[in-house]
Amino acid sequence: QCESMIKAFKEMGYIVGLNLMQAGGKPSEVIAEKVQTVAKANPDVIYFADSLGNMDSAEVTRIAEIVKQNWDGDIGIHTHNNMGQAMSNTMTARSNGVTWLDVTVTGMGRGAGN
Numbered sequence: 001q002c003e004s005m006i007k008a009f010k011e012m013g014y015i016v017g018l019n020l021m022q023a024g025g026k027p028s029e030v031i032a033e034k035v036q037t038v039a040k041a042n043p044d045v046i047y048f049a050d051s052l053g054n055m056d057s058a059e060v061t062r063i064a065e066i067v068k069q070n071w072d073g074d075i076g077i078h079t080h081n082n083m084g085q086a087m088s089n090t091m092t093a094r095s096n097g098v099t100w101l102d103v104t105v106t107g108m109g110r111g112a113g114n
Contacts, residue, residue: 003041015044017076019102023048023063024055031063035070045074045100050089053082057092064096076100 006016018038023031031048038046039077049061060077075091079086079102090101106114 001040006043006109006112007043008044015048017045018043019047019049019076019078021049022051024050024052024059027065028062031066032070035067039071039073042071045076047076047078047100048069049078050080050086051078053080053086055079055089056083056085057088060089060092061096064093064098068097074099076102078102 002018006018009016018041020031020034020038035046046067048067050060064077065074075098077090077098077100079089079093081087090103094101
């Protein structure tokens with residue numbers, strides 16, 4: 001279903017990203033399967049999200065590697081600062097080849113940890 005939506009938005013000239021929510025703690029096989037499925041829809045970037053704000057740098061590295069193994073395009077990360085790890089996790093992601101980095105201005109995001 002997302003494939004037709006991505007195609008339509010790209011035809012309108014939009015850059016399209018698809019976000020894998022709550023990626024932390026998921027088994028590697030599940031993440032790989034989701035990335036492979038999403039890749040078929042051909043977004044411009046695949047994001048993974050620390051939706052609960054509980055990832056550490058080892059988890060960010062693990063997930064970034066899985067995404068890279070299953071997707072040749074751009075990768076993004078969306079972190080939350082619930083555990084005080086957002087900046088560190090973002091920099092870890094960047095050092096692991098993630099090039100789309102979400103930020104908020106003065107922490108003004110939707111919810112806790114933004």
